[in-house]
Amino acid sequence: MGRDQHRHWGSTAILMENIIRREREKRGWTQAALAVRLGVSRQTVNAIETGKYDPSLPLAFRIARQFDHPIEGLFTPDDQ
Amino acid sequence: MSLGSPHSEAMTNETDIAEEARSKSAQRRRSWIRLVIGVVAYAAAMIAVRVWGHLGGTAPGRFLWAFLPLIPAAWLVINITLRARQLDEYQIKLVYRALVVGFTVAIFTAATLGMLGISGLYLPYAGWIVVFAGGVSWGVTNIVTGAVRQF
Numbered sequence: 001m002g003r004d005q006h007r008h009w010g011s012t013a014i015l016m017e018n019i020i021r022r023e024r025e026k027r028g029w030t031q032a033a034l035a036v037r038l039g040v041s042r043q044t045v046n047a048i049e050t051g052k053y054d055p056s057l058p059l060a061f062r063i064a065r066q067f068d069h070p071i072e073g074l075f076t077p078d079d080q
Numbered sequence: 081m082s083l084g085s086p087h088s089e090a091m092t093n094e095t096d097i098a099e100e101a102r103s104k105s106a107q108r109r110r111s112w113i114r115l116v117i118g119v120v121a122y123a124a125a126m127i128a129v130r131v132w133g134h135l136g137g138t139a140p141g142r143f144l145w146a147f148l149p150l151i152p153a154a155w156l157v158i159n160i161t162l163r164a165r166q167l168d169e170y171q172i173k174l175v176y177r178a179l180v181v182g183f184t185v186a187i188f189t190a191a192t193l194g195m196l197g198i199s200g201l202y203l204p205y206a207g208w209i210v211v212f213a214g215g216v217s218w219g220v221t222n223i224v225t226g227a228v229r230q231f
Contacts, residue, residue: 036097036104043226044170053170 015078021049023067023074038062111163118159121152174227182218189213 024034024045031049035042038059047053048063054075055063064071125148129135133145167175193206203209222228 032101033097036100040168041104041171044168047170053173056169059169 015051016054016075017051017078018048018075020045020063020067020074023069024049027067034066037066107166111159111166114159115156115163118152118156122149122156125149125152171227174225175222177225178218178221178227181221182214185217186210186214 020034024031029037031045032042035045038045039062040059044053048055060071060075064074067074129145129148133142133148135142135146164172164175190210193203193209196203197206219228
């Protein structure tokens with residue numbers, strides 16, 4: 001659903017899948033708590049988790065640091 | 081804020097996070113209040129200009145009256161700019177879409193009205209039609225994309 005919305009605006013970029021929600025829930029963090037840790041809004045965390053938005057490289061690095069994972073361990077291209 | 085934090089440090093972090101979330105929420109509320117004050121002041125200035133400005137008259141002071149709404153408008157521009165600086169990358173992306181639509185609609189509305197003017201059809205308050213078309217399309221796009229929730 002989120003991906004359809006993404007494409008609705010004409011984006012032809014390869015979309016990413018991620019395991020942010022799983023990693024966050026594993027740690028018992030709420031979306032709001034993760035948002036504060038990352039310095040973004042809760043809506044942004046939700047958009048990333050549901051695949052509506054792919055984060056910028058600096059934000060992806062901050063996410064990776066929070067979960068102590070490499071970026072490629074958290075995000076994978078949709079076509080793989 | 082590392083994962084391997086001792087329990088006491090983790091507790092402090094959770095408190096910090098809750099505190100920061102509250103502070104962000106308060107910051108957002110303050111922005112809204114300032115924007116509402118700006119909109120109300122702008123509307124009041126427009127009414128004052130209509131009632132006391134006598135823009136259709138001949139007094140030279142009417143030009144000064146026409147500029148009066150610029151004072152609350154400047155307040156609005158400053159506060160919107162300050163709020164925009166607080167937005168994160170996803171919020172900016174959503175807000176940007178609505179601005180693109182609003183700006184494009186306003187430009188083409190103005191161009192269409194200009195063409196009608198050249199063809200001899202002068203519409204009264206044409207400037208307001210541009211404001212209305214741009215503003216409505218901006219607002220509707222904000223609602224459709226969910227950007228309105230970001231403010």
